[in-house]
Amino acid sequence: MPTLSATKTRTAMRNAARVSGQSLLILLLTYVVLRLLGMAWSILWPLVVALLLTTLTWPPVRFLRRHGWPPALAASLVTVLFLGLITGIVVLIAVPVSAQSGKLGQGVVDGIQTVRDWASGPPLHITDDQVNSGLNSAIDKVQASVGSIANATLTGVSTVVNGLVTTILALFLMFFFLKDGPRFLPWLSRQLPGRLSTDLPEIAARSWNTLGSFVRSQAFVGLLDAVFIGLGLWITGVPLVLPLAVLTFVTAFIPIVGAVFAGLVAVLIALVFTGWVKALIVLGIILLVQQLEGNVFQPMIQSRGLGLHAAVVLLAVTLGGNLAGIVGSLLAVPVAALIAVVWNYLREQLSDPVPDVVPETDGEPAERVDAQ
Incomplete structure (x- = not known):
């Protein structure tokens, strides 16, 4: 059985220690940069x-x-x-x-009364006394937390x-x-001095093109959402189709929360003006369009425009939302794309020249020569 070489083991340990130290320095520098950006x-x-x-x-x-x-x-x-x-x-x-607004207000009142009538019947059998008791409890809690409400306001x-x-x-x-x-x-x-005068402007130019691709792709995705949801609302006979479609397009630039907000508004309008059945149909249409947008359209379009794989786009949005909420979700994809721009440029500068291939002559195999 072969024995371990002491020399090779020491060399491997030194290399591992050097790489670990360099990695820690890079992580420390990244932390300091992020702290400065936060300030x-x-x-x-x-x-x-x-x-x-x-x-x-x-x-x-x-x-x-x-x-x-x-x-x-x-x-x-x-x-x-x-x-x-x-x-x-x-x-x-x-x-x-x-x-x-008048019809909308009356529709909201009618919708609340419809909910109360439904709740008073089977299987819930919630009486008016129980509703009033719940309202009184809610009022007491609100009065007890006036200071918190003022601070929140x-x-x-x-x-x-x-x-x-x-x-x-x-x-x-x-x-x-x-x-x-x-x-x-x-x-x-x-x-800038020296090579920085070439590198940083090139990275800035590529980053600008990447940001443009992101915004255009996001606008296109929002347009798809607005068109499909607007058609669904028009087919089901829901009023205020144009405002709801415009609202859907605008809120598409705010990931997750924007889509949820626009969807809730559309379902509420459908419930108030057309009843439960069409409200559920509208809810199904919105969920279908948002699923297609989130899992098909947006990853495909953004992955092409930004040079990122669809899985990277999904993971970036998830990570950004966990780290910084709505703002993190909004900036996650362009930040990931900019990181990819910097990485690709560094890889280009650090890579060896690609060797040229000499065409075959007289049946002899081609030879590779270094690019001059």
Whole structure:
């Protein structure tokens, strides 16, 4: 039986120790970078939103600039049109809803009464006294937790204010990105020394293309959801089809929660105006479309546009949601794609040159030579 070589064992241990130490240093550096990013999140979040919005609005700006428009004028026009589009989306949702608010309110009351009538019959047999007792208990709990509700309200108001500030700052940043974006990479190249002046601008350019692919694919997935769910609502005779379809498209940019929220609104409208049967049909349509979107359309489209396998997309969304909630789910896929961009670039730079193959001549096998 062969014995272990002391020399080879020591060499293997030294190599393992060196690799372990290097891995620990890399993990420590990653931790420090993540902590710094978390401390600067109030600045980074508007920047990220502005970059995502810029990927949507850059194509028309590029078209105008190619046709002789000054950069500031092209960026201003597209920014105004974008704000007009957002306003139009809000109007498409708000006006029909407000026009039928009376029917909607009465429908909600009727729906609650229908639920009470159903609960009072078999198999539940819930009486009015039990309902009133439950309501009184709920009121007592609410009164006992006024302080918590006040704190939650203040937190909600603070969140709304922060959201408005983030939105306004993101719009201003989007305008400057549209106006001065093409100057950024040349400027960055001039500021960096040595090889960094080539590497970082190249990675930035590839990352920009990847972000554009992500936003376009997400918009396409949202459009598919809006079309299919809108057709289902129209076929079943549910009112407010256009506002619900627009709401479905807009909320598609917020993974998981956006789809759930839009689906609940559609089911509620169907329940109020058309009854239980069609509400259940609408629920089935929404679940079917969302399953197709989450398991078929979105992974396929994003995997093609971002160069990621469909399984990687699903795992990234799951991990991002567990780590950072809604924001993590929203940013998980583009972050994974950007990591893949950096990794592919590093692999290109660290790989050996691919040898050239000399064609076969006179029946002799081809020879490989190193690329010059």
